[in-house]
Amino acid sequence: MERMETWREACLVPLERMKRVSDAMLHKMDVGLSETGTNLPMLPTYVTQQPSGKETGHYFTLDLGGTNFRIAYIQLSEQVSKVELRREAKWNIPKENMEGTADGLFGLLAEAFKEFLEQLESDGIPLNRDKIVLAFTFSFPMDQNALDSGKLLFWTKGFNIPSCVGKDVVVLLADAMHRSGIHGVVIPAVLNDTVGTLAAAQYFDETAKVGVIFGTGSNAAYVEEIEKIKKMRAKDYHSKHMVVDIEWSDFYTVELPIMSFDRKLDGESLHPGKATFEKMIGGMYIGEVARNMLLELIGDNILPAPSPQGKIFLATNDVIGGEQVAAICALQDVLGGELVALTERLGYDDETIKIAGPVIQEIMFLVSCRAARLAGAALYSVLRKTGRVGGVTTLPTVVAIDGSMFEHHHLFRKELCKSLAELVGPEAKNIKLQLSKDGSGLGAAIVAAVADLGAQ
Structure with missing residues (x-):
C-alpha cells in the first residue's frame, strides 16, 4: 500500500x-x-463601478460557460437591491456545436434567444423590441479593451472552435442575432461568470x-x-x-x-x-x-x-x-x-x-x-x-x-x-x-x- x-x-x-x-x-x-x-x-x-443597489430597468442576459447555456430576463426594481422579476431558461449544447464553427455555436445562441423572446411575449410580458439590452456572460479567457468588447484568447472546458480564437465574441453574437432576424439588440457588456458573480453579491x-x-x-x-x-x-x-x-x-x-x-x-x-x-x-x-x-x-x-x-x-x-x-x-x-x-x-x-x-x-x-x-x-x-x-x-x-x-x-x-x-x-x-x-x-x-x- x-x-x-x-x-x-x-x-x-x-x-x-x-x-x-x-x-x-x-x-x-x-x-x-x-x-x-x-x-x-x-x-x-473594464468593470470600474461597483453597483449601488439602486440600479433599475429591464435586462436580458446570455450565459455561456459550460455544456449548457442560460438566457434570463431580469427586471431590477426601483426598491434598493431588489429583483422584481426573473425568468430563465436553459439549453444544452450539442457536442458538434462545442467543436464546430463560430456560426454554428453563435447561431445556436441566437436562435435560442429568439425562442426565449417569443415565449416571454406569448406569456404576456411586454417587451420593447426597439431596444433589447443584453449582457453577455462569456466564461472563457478574453482580451478586453472595453466593457463591450472581448477577443477570445483560447478555449477551455471541452470547447474547441479555432475559428473563434482572436475574434470579438460580442461581434460574433451580434452578427448571429442579425442573421436570426433579431433587431434592436444592444450588448453593453461582456464579462466572465466570476465577474458577474461578484457584481451580484455587491448589489x-x-x-x-x-x-x-x-x-x-x-x-x-x-x-x-x-x-x-x-x-x-x-x-x-x-x-x-x-x-x-x-x-x-x-x-x-x-x-x-x-x-x-x-x-x-x-x-x-x-x-x-x-x-x-x-x-x-x-x-x-x-x-x-x-x-x-x-x-x-x-x-x-x-x-x-x-x-x-x-x-x-x-x-x-x-x-x-x-x-x-x-x-x-x-x-x-x-x-x-x-x-x-x-x-x-x-x-x-x-x-x-x-x-x-x-x-x-x-x-x-x-x-x-x-x-x-x-x-x-x-x-x-x-x-x-x-x-x-x-x-x-x-x-x-x-x-x-x-x-x-x-x-x-x-x-x-x-x-x-x-x-x-x-x-x-x-x-x-x-x-x-x-x-x-x-x-x-x-x-x-x-x-x-x-x-x-x-x-x-
Whole structure:
C-alpha cells in the first residue's frame, strides 16, 4: 500500500505546502498585472463601478460557460437591491456545436434567444423590441479593451472552435442575432461568470470583493486598484478601481502535487498542457482523476481486477462524473448508494465490494480533499492581494461563490472552509464564503444596468 501512502501525503496538502502554493500564485498575480503572456493573465475587465443597489430597468442576459447555456430576463426594481422579476431558461449544447464553427455555436445562441423572446411575449410580458439590452456572460479567457468588447484568447472546458480564437465574441453574437432576424439588440457588456458573480453579491453587500466559480471549471475575479494594473494607463480612467479576471485555470508552480494520474488525464484531454490547475480542482475533471487512480490501483493489484465488462467500463473516459465523486464521499455506509452502483459496474461480487469499497471511497475523498485544499490556497492568495487578509487586521469580506462543487459537493465545501481557516488563522471568522447561486446572470444584468445608465 506504499502507493496509497504516497497519494495520501500529496492529496491531503499540508498547511506549509498550501502556503507555498499561495505564495507562488500571489507572485504570479503581481507579474500578471504588469505584463502579458504569463500563466496568470490577470485580465482587465473594464468593470470600474461597483453597483449601488439602486440600479433599475429591464435586462436580458446570455450565459455561456459550460455544456449548457442560460438566457434570463431580469427586471431590477426601483426598491434598493431588489429583483422584481426573473425568468430563465436553459439549453444544452450539442457536442458538434462545442467543436464546430463560430456560426454554428453563435447561431445556436441566437436562435435560442429568439425562442426565449417569443415565449416571454406569448406569456404576456411586454417587451420593447426597439431596444433589447443584453449582457453577455462569456466564461472563457478574453482580451478586453472595453466593457463591450472581448477577443477570445483560447478555449477551455471541452470547447474547441479555432475559428473563434482572436475574434470579438460580442461581434460574433451580434452578427448571429442579425442573421436570426433579431433587431434592436444592444450588448453593453461582456464579462466572465466570476465577474458577474461578484457584481451580484455587491448589489446586496458592499463588502463583497471577490467572486469565485468552483464548478465544472474554476476561476476568480476581484476588485483591484487601477494604479496597480501596470499594463494599463491608470490616468485614462476616472475610477480608482477595476475588477480583474484572474483566469487561474493555467496556473502552475512546482509546489502543485501533480501525480502520474494527472499527467495521464492531461495527455488525454482536449487541451494538453493547458488548464493545469483547473484539471486538479474542477468538477469536470475530478471524476476522471479518480478513474485514473483506480486504474493504477488495479494495475498494482491493490484493487481486485474488474470483470471483462468492468474493464471496458473503466477504460472509457469520463464514465465517473463529479456528481458521483461527491455522492460517494457523502456516504456513511460504504456498502450503499453510488458506491455499490460503481462497484457493480466493475463486476465485483458482494465479498469483493466489502474489500474494494473502502479503498474506492478513500480515492474519492483524496481527489476531493486535494481539490478543496488547493482551491483554498488559491482563494487565500486573492484575499491577500485585496489586502483583506494578511494586514494588521482581517477586514469583513464576502467572497461570492457559485458552482456545483461548492453548492453540492459537501466534502469539498467543508475542506475548503477548513483550509482557509488554517491559512488565515483566528480572523478567518471575518471572511464569509457565500453561495451566490446562478449569480453570474444577475450580475451581468447589474453590470449592464450600470453601463447603460452611465451612458444615458
